[in-house]
Amino acid sequence: MSNRRDFIKKAAIGAIGIGHVLSPINANVKISKGFVTAKKANKPLIISTWNHGLAANKEAWEQLKKGSSSLDAIVSGVGIPEADPKVRSVGYGGLPDKEGKVTLDACIMDHNSDCGSVSFLQGIKHPIAVAKKVLENTPHVMLSGKGALQFAVSEGFKEENLLTLESRKRWEKWLENSKYQPVINSENHDTISMLVLDKEGNLSGGCTTSGAAWKMHGRVGDSPIIGAGLFLDNDVGAAAATGLGEAVIRTAGSAMVVELMRQGKTPFEACKEIVERIYNKHKNHKDMSFLQVGFIAVNKKGDYAGYSLKPGFNYAVYDSENGNHMEDSAFKMVKK
Ligand code: SD4
Secondary structure, three states: OHHHHHHHHHHHOOOOOHHHOEOOOOOOEEEOOOOOOOEEOOOOEEEEEOOOHHHHHHHHHHHHHOOOOHHHHHHHHHHHHHHOOOOOOOOOOOOOOOOOOOOEEEEEEOOOOOEEEEEEEOOOOOHHHHHHHHHHHOOOOEEEHHHHHHHHHHOOOOOOOOOOHHHHHHHHHHHHHOOOOHHHOOOOOOOEEEEEEOOOOOEEEEEEEOOOOOOOOOOOOOOOOEOOOEEEEOOOEEEEEEEOHHHHHHOOHHHHHHHHHHOOOOHHHHHHHHHHHHHHHHOOEOOHHHOOEEEEEEEOOOEEEEEEOOOOOEEEEEEOOOEEEEEEOEEOEEEO
């Protein structure tokens, strides 16, 4: 748990300040060699980011076993951390923005490249379910803010307060000590992204988050953006991201991971290359402590991997042979 916190805290400090802090590379950073190659799993296969991925995978697996569609399995699966007030990075109980508002981002995509997304959504506990409705019931891919809320309500979703007492307390504490500048945001968040390779070999994925804590009101991260927080091509593979959304958006991270797999890279090689690309785009920053990103990826054959910039990222993997278990991601940088 503390690893995940550190991971994101490090990513947070410069969330808004990336453009301002340019100076030579931090000498306190050592580059490590990747140490894990892609693993192969039987179909179906479910991979989700972070420890809360275990409960999400379990639920999604049950749904697949019952014959639910992959999209329904994803909605139910990631719906577990969305509804859990102790998970302060997703859905109900997520840490709010700097104005004390919980604003949520989510997207979902299927093997036909149909997708739905909501961003800057307030007052709805299960943004992933709303994203699925966008996919199914609108001619659009993405709805945002008030429009997304209006749509959710019209689809029968209940509006409710998502700011729990505990999250409110943390926000009040942050207000006390902060100078109320976005650049000193401190984030404690970890998005859940889930990738599914079903028994027919079709790919789908979903992603849901409350995003960066103490973010500017209106800020949207990578998680609801198809191609950034999530991307798949059923001919090739699927990828999803966690970490500093701004860095992932800048590089169209998940889309690029999939494109590299199309060119023949393994999921491991593809995730590693994009993490390195992100590193290279930011390596002249004096202080790299603001930056963390991690990717998970799976190809059509069931090879999968994760890779992150810094240590601490892990993901939950469920397949019939090995059951539901956590795996630690390989990473690029080791701090001295
Ligand atoms: C964001 N990428 O809003 C998300 C947050 C996240 O692990 O992934 N945390 O920037």
